[in-house]
Amino acid sequence: MAEQDLHKNDKAGNGQQEAPLTVVEKIKTESRGLRGSLQESLQDEITGAVREPDHALIKFHGIYEQDDRDLREERAEKKLDKLYSFMARLRIPGGFMKPEQWVAAHHIAGKYSTGVIKITTRQTIQLHGILKSQLKPTLKQFDQVKLDSIAACGDVNRNVACTSNPYESPLHTEVHAFADKISTFLLPKSRAYYEIWLDEVKLHEHNEPDPLYQDRYLPRKFKIGIAIPPNNDVDVLTNDLGLIAIIEDGELKGFNIAVGGGLSTTHGNPDTYARLATVIGFVSGEENILKATYEVLTVQRDFGNRSDRKLARLKYTVDRMGVGGFKKELEQRCGFKLETPKPYQFTQRSDRYGWMQDHDGNWHYTVFVENGRVTDTKDFPLKTALLQIAETGNANFRFTSNQNIIVSDVSVENKEAIQSLLNQFNLDGFTNAASAFRKNAMACVALPTCPLALAEAQRYMPSFITKIEALLNKYDLQQDGIIARMTGCPNGCARPYAAEIGFVGTATGKYNLHIGGDREGTRLNYKFRESLDEDGLLQELDALFSIYKNNKAADEHFGDFVLREPGLIPIINSQTI
Amino acid sequence: MLAEPKLKSLSELVSDLSQEELIWVNKYLTGLVSSASKEELVKQAVVQQRITIAFGTETGNAQRLATHFATKAKQAGLLVKLVGLDQYRLADLPKEKYFFTVISTQGEGEPPIGAKKFYDFILASAPGLTQLQFAVLALGDTAYPLFCKTGEEVDEQFEKLGGSRLLPLQKCDLDYEATAEKWMVNVLSYLENSTKATNPTIASAVAPAASAKPASRQVYEGTILSKINLNASGSSKRTYHFEIAAEDVNYVTGDSIAITPRNPQEMVTRILSAAKADPEKLVTWKKETYSFEDLLVNKLNISFLSDKSVSQYENIYGNTIPERKISLLALLQKYPVNESQLESIIAHLNPVAPRIYNIASSPLVYPGEVHITVLEEHYLENGEDQEGICTQFLKEKEENDTVSFFIQTNKRFRLPAEDKDVIMIGRGTGIAPFRSFMAERDATGAEGRNWLLFGEEDFTTDFLYQTEWQQYFNTGVLTKVSLAFTNNEEEPFLIQHKLKQQAEEFYAWVQAGAVVYLCGEKDPMGKEVEDTILNIFKEQGNFSDEEAAQYFEQVKKEGRFIKDLY
Ligand code: SRM
Ligand SMILES: Cc1cc2nc3c(=O)[nH]c(=O)nc-3n(C[C@H](O)[C@H](O)[C@H](O)COP(=O)(O)OP(=O)(O)OC[C@H]3O[C@@H](n4cnc5c(N)ncnc54)[C@H](O)[C@@H]3O)c2cc1C
Ligand SMILES: Cc1cc2nc3c(=O)[nH]c(=O)nc-3n(C[C@H](O)[C@H](O)[C@H](O)COP(=O)(O)O)c2cc1C
Ligand code: SF4
8 A cells, every 4th residue: 555655646746756755644654543652642741742753643633732932941941841732723614613612612711721712714713721631621521512623733634614604695504514514524534533532442443444544644734615705704715625606596506616725835945835726617516526525635645745744735736737737637536527617706805793684584793803812801801701692592603714703693582682792791892993904904823832933923913903003094094994914924824925914924023024915815915025023014014005095096905006006016927925 | 285273273373464474474485395494484584574665756766766675675585565655555654664765856846746745744744753764765966956855855854753764864866876776785784783683773873875965067158059949930839949069068869958047137127126125235045145136137946936935935924825836026016025025035045946958969960069949938927928937048049149058967868779669759849859869870870760759739830850850751760750730630639649540550669679768748748648558558468457557567667668758
């Protein structure tokens, strides 16, 4: 088997036949179905960390080992090991939770983690700061409300994102159901999660057959997003595989398939680049849709680069094979041809804050959650408010790819009661008071937990926005819904390359400034300035807002304007950023 | 077997005998059987005296000596009752004839906890003991200002109650072996003489062993190289790691150091101003003259007065004071006195006692240095948080400051042969000597296995010396680590609970000859761990209560259960 796989890897024609497999590849194949030495790692009392190879494996269980970087120095001096803890990311396809699940998450977060519930840019939640000894209780308690973190990370298909707001379409439920189906369909077959975390008795001796992932899984993470036009809240084209719902005459006809999206770049590595997915065709019928999805993964499994993780995402596979070549291989595996893509149009990416009534008459309230951090502060007891709303049992919770929460599926009779809770805790007031700029902005987690962070993001963004708001006020642009996003490193977790303004951290207090993405998320932006500190950023923005204000056409968005305005961005035709 | 009349007279004879007499008869008969001449045996039987050897101990020294003494006495043909003062029936005291006490001094000149009841009994309400013939072997440590205080008091009190002193009080310093041995020989030879002669020679005839004079210990002037609070922020504790350099400092792994703190200046200032006393005024204490302030800062225990000191205060104040174990300042605030009264009160105060800290470094690895691990002590007085005197004194030291100390040898607390396994159990600062053990075993390449059981509050903030243990673990020097952290657990989870979980392995190690060390807080940790170990023996060895206790006794006898509790 292994030999044949290697051969297939060669077939990718990446000219790296001799290149050795990465360490992670070895860890995966030797992991006995993602078990590795995790059981032993959990028993190691002397350290809060897991053993070295398990570091990569535990991600497949939705868990990341982290340490509080703020404390490293202090602890070393105190002869204490790093403050290791774990972040657990749940698998919540389409970002939908029952109220009782939210109540459980609230309490679990309080008991075992930092208490903050972090809504991610892919519609799920993360808990940080869970100690190794508390991982099992945490996952067991989530299991009691039918939540898990299987494959929320790792070289497998991740949480499937899907347009959140039922208001968007009468067919929302039908489309949304696909997220769940696909997610379940593409789960690894290993029972390791149940054995390790939930004490399930071992049924197989570590060799559950897994035709999709085999014993080597994918070369890299894999992301699927489903959008219901005209809303592109999920940033569908930034996914490895984007599914764009085609709805005609009130019916779900099928999906346009887009492949090869991915944002991450590495500072100083010119071979890495951000890429939006290319629409390669249309499929209809549940069976074919699932089949096509499945085979996109198998092509990536067999052709993806397993020798260099920086170049292992599907986007590189697609470009190496050529879009045509990729499509041909896919069709061959599917046993059917893809149809010509259907026309679609995106007009917006922002969330629709406040109340919206869907086509069945139910109400949905989108709450603005700054950077997705659900916590209580003195002035704004968001976490308590959401708990009380959940405890009524009269609202579901939906997370958006913009890191917000929709208190949803509220019947007409219950709306008033929910509204009074929204008022009581000032959620309504807070959501309304935030500027359009703030509400459209995102920042990734970054420091102190993210090991890859070079600069601050979610801890810094709120105060930085306050300063930008002052500039916007100066030019009377406060209601202009410019989309700005910040990340602490070039991995792009808050999708800064797909923003009108992107801040990409390069070092403590330093950011590259990107501009020129469109508002709908169909065009990447361009690196405009490098490594600026706050003053530098504000000066540049001041200047840009000033020309924008003076020279823009009516209704022209900032991202489009800076691209059109001569002399601002020299290389128009390149996607290199 | 015996003919009827013989049997009858034998049973008549034995029916009247006490337990002890029976034992003697038994021995006598056994002796007969084993063919010693009848005459010889009869002679022995005549000289055989009944004596009681009672011990009061905290860390086992007095017990060991008393046991040794009992063996010797038995060999000399005496009938011996060996009893711990914690078990002693006070009602028996007036019946005792020969009564030998081996007792240590603890705390600040206080009796060992187990001997407290006995001590209080004889000091307060004991009946006349005119029949009593006694001698006292006092254990102590000249590092403490009240050297062998308890032994002294017991000795004095027996006399006051009418007892006759067979031998003068013998005080022993930490190197008690030779002195104690001599005392035993003297006692036994006295007893022999006394039974031969009709008039026992009086005690003073037997020369006492040269009484230990406060040995001048070498005091080192240490320089603090580094001071680190080992607990991470968020911890409820502060445990300081000190590295102290002192030229030519000479110690063995397992030893401790003793530091005599100064009292906080602020406390002294408040005391003086409460009594409107002049800090410069010259006052006399133990025949020496000091300024008021100097005396209070440097010499006296003012933070935690003994019962007696409070009683003296009461006398001078002239009214009853219900409080005990209180600070001088608190007394002054509640029961004010003037300068001259304060002067008389001070004359009765005890000297400040040195504090002991286990050395956490090995001289092989850090020659010329001692490392210690000091927990900042906190307690409530009148509902207010107070800091311990010595820990406060140390905490305020900075790098390059000096601190004087002397070495407190701890002969019992030694590593075994290199091939022996070691189990180290400790909570909190109890981990300190184990750090020195591991350093030593690492340095010497000792091949015995090493198992650390450590408990504290919080894994993330309180795992003292975590990275060092990890290194020992990763290089294989440390074989096994078992931890118990109370936080993050639903039920209180302490080191003894962890130990219980590891019962099987623990027993296997002990069976294989491991030496078990227990260090840290005496109460309740030390006691509970010891109980747990006993239970483990019982369960794992399938023993009855008695057998388990015997097994544990045996392990202790072999020197494989060694405590340093405080
Ligand atoms: C939580 C989240 C950001 C947020 O503030 O919401 C996040 C957080 C992290 N991302 Fe991400 N990523 C998140 C969305 C993204 C996105 C956006 C998206 O998918 O829509 C991207 C860019 C799109 C893409 O994948 O190309 C993204 C690209 C990355 C990368 C770069 C991947 C690559 O192709 O090189 C890494 C680093 C890696 O995988 O080696 C990364 C790694 C990480 C890690 C796990 C750091 C690590 O590997 O140790 C971050 C955890 C920080 C922490 O302490 O929580 N994250 N990450 C998002 C979680 C989404 C989810 O629920 O699954
Ligand atoms: C053999 C041995 C080894 C030791 N090893 C170590 C070690 O390695 N590390 C370590 O940190 N410690 C060790 N200790 C303990 C150490 O010697 C000290 O006892 C400890 O540091 C506290 O001293 P202190 O002067 O700070 O507190 P103190 O001022 O002596 O107070 C101690 C306690 O006395 C009581 N107390 C004092 N004053 C009052 C008052 N006015 N009212 C009510 N109660 C009062 C309180 O309970 C208080 O907690 C060891 C002790 C022994 C006997
Ligand atoms: C906390 C502590 C306090 C002590 N206080 C005194 C003291 O005040 N006077 C003294 O002479 N010896 C004192 N000693 C020394 C002991 O009496 C000495 O170590 C003795 O050998 C202990 O005997 P034991 O093991 O039978 O208890 C003290 C020892 C400790 C551990
Ligand atoms: S963008 Fe970089 S810093 Fe931010 S969460 Fe992702 S990996 Fe961490």
